[in-house]
Amino acid sequence: MPFKIISSQCTGCSACEMECPNAAISEKNGTFAIDAKKCTECIGHFDEPQCVAACPVDNTCVIDTSLARYKASA
Numbered sequence: 001m002p003f004k005i006i007s008s009q010c011t012g013c014s015a016c017e018m019e020c021p022n023a024a025i026s027e028k029n030g031t032f033a034i035d036a037k038k039c040t041e042c043i044g045h046f047d048e049p050q051c052v053a054a055c056p057v058d059n060t061c062v063i064d065t066s067l068a069r070y071k072a073s074a
């Protein structure tokens with residue numbers, strides 16, 4: 001579940017959309033967003049997240065640390 005797109009940095013180029021093996025990325029209001037329920041971090045498909053690899057803007061597809069599984073566990 002854990003990648004998200006920083007919408008203020010997204011240029012709407014759509015490069016990430018077709019690379020996602022789970023069709024988790026779609027356009028919303030001119031920028032793209034990741035459906036956290038569909039994102040698997042590309043585990044089992046690729047060695048690295050394909051949205052990160054495809055995105056021309058650094059640090060735009062990033063881990064969503066607000067999700068519970070990424071919170072520090074003691």
Ligand code: SF4
Binds near residue numbers: 021039
């Ligand atoms: S990390 Fe992989 S599964 Fe998740 S949104 Fe990016 S391309 Fe899709």
Ligand code: SF4
Binds near residue numbers: 010011012013015032
């Ligand atoms: S590849 Fe990056 S800039 Fe292009 S649509 Fe996806 S998140 Fe936005």
